[in-house]
Amino acid sequence: MTKPIDAVPTTYAGTRFRSRLEADWAITLNGLGIAWDYEPELITLPSGTQYVPDFWLPEIGTxxxxxxxxxxRREKATELGNARACGCTGVCSCRWRGGQLVLLGWPSHRSPNQIGYRGRWGHAWWASAYGASAYLTECPSCARAQWVTLRxxxxxxxxxxxxxxTPRFYSPAxxxxxxGEGASLTSARVDEDIRRLAEEERLADAGDDEPGDW
Structure with missing residues (x-):
């Protein structure tokens, strides 16, 4: 059974968050170099429901x-994603390509048996609240980390x-x-290289164990 995460108010970077999980997401965003505003506005959804999303990422429209x-429960986030999605026919002319994205940020994913396991914090786990899946990538021109779809x-x-x-798209899986460590995408690239080398070594060791002709 998953152990509940206590909604303990936590202060980070001068901001008082409602929970440790929100603060850990702020730390993660800072490490990726993604600017954020915490609970910036009260939004009235098309249904009339009022909603205050946790984070607005102003440089990437997310x-x-x-x-x-x-x-x-994700109904409010899904409704916001539907309302702010791109409605263009043909070439997208939205301020943010594809419209504003709405993501759900979950607790870290922990997998102790996997190479690169991060102990207490694990790895970031997210999903799109509405529409196509979102992948994390980095712009080669402005070096800004961001979530995009494959459109x-x-x-x-x-x-x-x-x-x-051929951009590198990172999925949470x-x-x-x-x-929660303040790590950048450089750390992801290093971890990826470590995993690749470990897999190559494993395959080489497996090959050495196979009987051969002498």
Whole structure:
């Protein structure tokens, strides 16, 4: 059974958060170099429901709603994602390519048997509240980390430059984005190299164990 995360008010970077989980997400965003505003505004949704999302990421046009393991309701975040999604036909002319994204930020994913396991904090785990899956990437022009969908053409949500022909998209399932440590995408690339080398070594050792012709 998943152990509940206490909603303990926590202060980080001069901001008083309602929970440790929210503070850990702020630490993670800072490590990635992503600017954030905490509970910046009260939004009236199309249904008339009022909603205060946890984070607005102003440089990449993204909302982040933090959800603990025992707060699964996501209706407000989903409605916001639907309302702010791109409605363009043809070429997108939205201020933020594809419209504003709305993400759900979960507690860290822990996998002790996996290479790169981060002990207490684990790895960042997120999902789109509405629409296509979101992947973390980095713009080669402005070096800004951001979440994007796989809708082409791939362009930076901040500077609108091309993300290149073969951008590296990180999914939460890869467990490469360290959570709550203030780590950058450089750490993800290092961890990825470590895993690759470990796998190559494992395969080499397995090959040495196979019987051969002498």
């Amino acid at each position: 909302w982040l709603e933090v959800k603990g393991p025992h707060t699964p 082409r053409p791939w362009r930076c949500r901040s500077c609108r430059a091309s993300l290149g022909a 890869e467990q490469l984005i360290r959570f």
